[in-house]
Amino acid sequence: QSALTQPASVSGxxxxxxxxxxxGTSSDVGAYNYVSWYQQHPGKVPKLMIYDVSNRPSGVSNRxxxxxxxxTASLTISGLQAEDEADYYCCSYTNYYTYVFGAGTKVTVL
Amino acid sequence: QVQLxxxxxxxxxxxxxxxxxxxxxxxxxxxxxxxWVRQAPGQGLEWMGWVNPTNGNTNSAEKFQGRVxxxxxxxxxxxxxxxxxxxxxxxxxYYCARHGGTYPAYWGQxxxxxxxx
Numbered sequence: 001q002s003a004l005t006q007p008a009s010v011s012g013x014x015x016x017x018x019x020x021x022x023x024g025t026s027s028d029v030g031a032y033n034y035v036s037w038y039q040q041h042p043g044k045v046p047k048l049m050i051y052d053v054s055n056r057p058s059g060v061s062n063r064x065x066x067x068x069x070x071x072t073a074s075l076t077i078s079g080l081q082a083e084d085e086a087d088y089y090c091c092s093y094t095n096y097y098t099y100v101f102g103a104g105t106k107v108t109v110l
Numbered sequence: 111q112v113q114l115x116x117x118x119x120x121x122x123x124x125x126x127x128x129x130x131x132x133x134x135x136x137x138x139x140x141x142x143x144x145x146w147v148r149q150a151p152g153q154g155l156e157w158m159g160w161v162n163p164t165n166g167n168t169n170s171a172e173k174f175q176g177r178v179x180x181x182x183x184x185x186x187x188x189x190x191x192x193x194x195x196x197x198x199x200x201x202x203x204y205y206c207a208r209h210g211g212t213y214p215a216y217w218g219q220x221x222x223x224x225x226x227x
Contacts, residue, residue, distance in 0.1 A: 003154070045219060045220060046155065046205075048214075051213045052212055052213070091213060091214065093213075096169075097169045098157065098159075098169055099145065100157055101157055104154035104155070
């Protein structure tokens with residue numbers, strides 16, 4: 001099971017919107033609406049930002065949104081803020097009763 | 111409140127085994143699977159496996175099959191991850207996480223495992 005494909009880095013200016021893609025296969029991302037996204041600041045525990053493709057847990061800003069088309073899921077951060085600078089990982093359930101993470105995307109706020 | 115408290119940092123020799131524990135509180139332990147995820151220094155998250163506390167059923171990523179054992183002790187609400195045949199590539203922070211229905215939801219604080227001769 002290979003890691004899901006994410007861009008290594010994405011950057012944007014404060015107030016802008018950015019989108020991070022997460023590409024898998026028909027055995028994981030394409031097979032289920034069970035894609036989740038995590039934010040991780042350096043030295044910190046990952047924090048759940050989106051689950052089931054597009055659902056936000058309580059307490060997560062509505063500036064974060066998720067979507068999916070075919071084998072590719074996406075996380076969009078609108079109104080980019082300095083505090084959004086972090087690593088972001090997607091995660092998907094698979095056909096093999098396992099999970100797989102993306103390689104991670106470093107978001108830089110310019 | 112939900113808490114997952116993991117065991118402390120470990121230093122192991124190459125070829126040894128390590129067993130990390132994850133004690134759950136604040137919810138009914140048998141109601142949620144426990145995931146194990148690791149993160150090598152400067153690297154991404156890597157899903158290793160999970161255990162169903164109700165019946166002890168487990169599954170692991172193909173990469174770790176034959177080398178990782180995930181277990182649980184329901185009497186003390188604790189899950190365990192044992193990794194054998196350690197190499198320097200296994201140096202990482204190991205996390206447990208409570209399953210949230212379709213995703214790893216609430217994470218433990220992490221356990222640093224260092225493999226060094």
